[in-house]
Amino acid sequence: MSRTKLLLPALLLAPTLAAATPAMPTLLAPRERPAVENRILEARLETLLPALMAETNLDMWLVLSREYAEDPVYFTLVPQPSFAARRTTLLVFHRKPDGTVERLAVNRYPLGAPYSAAWAGGDLDEQWQALGKLIAERDPKRIGVNVSRDWAIADGLSQGLRERLLAVLPEGYAQRLVSAEDLVVRWTETRTADELPHHAQAMAVARAVVAEAFSNQVITPGKTTTDDVSWYIRNRFEALGLPVWFHPDVNRQRAGDECGRDSTFCGSEGLIERGDVLHTDVGFCYLKLCTDTQEMGYVLREGETQVPASLQAALATGNRWQDLLTGHFVAGRSGDAILAATRAAADAEGIPSSTYSHPLGFFGHAAGPTIGMWDDQDGGTPGGEWPLHPRTAYAIEGNVRAPVDGWGDTWVQVKLEQGGYFDGETLRYPAGRQTQWHVVR
Missing domain, CATH: 3.90.230.10 (Creatinase/methionine aminopeptidase superfamily)
Incomplete structure (x- = not known):
């Protein structure tokens, strides 16, 4: 090398x-750096994230971003090289009963490993409906979203994206949304x-x-x-x-x-x-x-x-x-x-x-x-x-x-x-x- x-x-x-x-x-x-970054990322997602989601008692974590308005933690979660959340990229982390975390991407351009594509297409409304269906199928009790009064790093969910999320959630699910600030801080601070x-x-x-x-x-x-x-x-x-x-x-x-x-x-x-x-x-x-x-x-x-x-x-x-x-x-x-x-x-x-x-x-x-x-x-x-x-x-x-x-x-x-x-x-x-x-x- x-x-x-x-x-x-x-x-x-x-x-x-x-x-x-x-x-x-x-x-x-x-030219050699992205491969190393991606190996580190995959290991973090495989071993660190499940422990932190359990520690912070979250069943699901949503990181929702639009191009040029990326969530602050977006680039800590996606493989390189990556320069933007092209169009709209919706990342879903679901903690399953066995403790492992399912990693899903709902976006126009599939990210590839270490994510599974849960939807791919060009219609924005269909994309959001796909997210709502995905959430309903997994029925999480506590859904972490990146909103925070004190931590800028954990306050990446814009008002526009929040409105679109609320519009596709099943009835009663809005009450399941909680701040993911503890998870965001633990994810970003842990080496x-x-x-x-x-x-x-x-x-x-x-x-x-x-x-x-x-x-x-x-x-x-x-x-x-x-x-x-x-x-x-x-x-x-x-x-x-x-x-x-x-x-x-x-x-x-x-x-x-x-x-x-x-x-x-x-x-x-x-x-x-x-x-x-x-x-x-x-x-x-x-x-x-x-x-x-x-x-x-x-x-x-x-x-x-x-x-x-x-x-x-x-x-x-x-x-x-x-x-x-x-x-x-x-x-x-x-x-x-x-x-x-x-x-x-x-x-x-x-x-x-x-x-x-x-x-x-x-x-x-x-x-x-x-x-x-x-x-x-x-x-x-x-x-x-x-x-x-x-x-x-x-x-x-x-x-x-x-x-x-x-x-x-x-x-x-x-x-x-x-x-x-x-x-x-x-x-x-x-x-x-x-x-x-x-x-x-």
């Missing part, structure tokens, strides 16, 4: 300055063993590209701008066939900035000069699995041979904050409870910090336990009550603030975000985490 080998260029840094960054992994060539190596590769790519960007390969102090670096990162991902889910952010901090102990956000854009602290936030998806990564860099001043001690201490404090956060990852504990425990632990150690971590998976900002928001450190936001489950992935995201020697009243904000996997007992970083500064000479 042919693959595209992507090698990390030399960073031209002394060993004591090199960031602890993984080498660029070998990725599947774009399988087949997915983990690929997700780890994606996280490693993110870190390796940041290492390239925050090096002399890309940055010439006094000439390169933060926007130049941002576009380098984006072009690099796109050249690897990795779609970004937001434009990379690159900013700088320096003495004289308005940044203090209690600042919410520190950083500005513009020309990169010697002595600047650099930060980037990047995210892309590979094999449907998304990343979200933030790391820090430093531009050496003339005559400097290493990162100033106060900045090294600030990054170490950031790593300590990460440990405090992940040390409170306990299965069944809510996002709000983890947030409160982390804040209390950081305060006890005198670490000015903010915690705003979130799940990773089919979406960069995925559903699952919300562990703080950058603009709300008190909890109570949607998702904060959701419990931590095993086999889930997270962006361990937040920041610490620290004074810097020679910066006067200006503090530095160390903003970190690394992909982590929770196995039910501990959280680990499949691609490692930043423990040393990226350095531009």
Whole structure:
């Protein structure tokens, strides 16, 4: 099987300055990716979905979509390559008495495996009537539909499609419709063993590209701008066939900035000069699995041979904050409870910090336990009550603030975000985490 080998260029840094960054992994060539995605999908549908439908007590799950108005979970359920729910595609998942799940597609263009075609034709009214007949024949007691007040990912059923559904349901069946939000969240947040190596590769790519960007390969102090670096990162991902889910952010901090102990956000854009602290936030998806990564860099001043001690201490404090956060990852504990425990632990150690971590998976900002928001450190936001489950992935995201020697009243904000996997007992970083500064000479 042919693959595209992507090698990390030399960073031209002394060993004591090199960031602890993984080498660029070998990725599947774009043409080879759909087959892998489809194997993963079939295994998820065969083994994971029946367990989750039983867990959430649903007899049937309907995912109804129209072209260009697809349900958010539609592309997590259909084989690749797929770019739209052509015309109207109606997916039906029926949990049978033996616990297995029947997978049916009611649409103009049959999807093929792993679905059975329950109807095929060109008349839209007949298509909906076929759906109504299919439901009546199976007589499910609890029918999950994707409507939700709090979870955008679980709110994909449009008003128009809901009206058409109600029109074809047998009498009395409308009362059997319930929100499928718990199933949607569990489906999207749960990672399988087949997915983990690929997700780890994606996280490693993110870190390796940041290492390239925050090096002399890309940055010439006094000439390169933060926007130049941002576009380098984006072009690099796109050249690897990795779609970004937001434009990379690159900013700088320096003495004289308005940044203090209690600042919410520190950083500005513009020309990169010697002595600047650099930060980037990047995210892309590979094999449907998304990343979200933030790391820090430093531009050496003339005559400097290493990162100033106060900045090294600030990054170490950031790593300590990460440990405090992940040390409170306990299965069944809510996002709000983890947030409160982390804040209390950081305060006890005198670490000015903010915690705003979130799940990773089919979406960069995925559903699952919300562990703080950058603009709300008190909890109570949607998702904060959701419990931590095993086999889930997270962006361990937040920041610490620290004074810097020679910066006067200006503090530095160390903003970190690394992909982590929770196995039910501990959280680990499949691609490692930043423990040393990226350095531009």
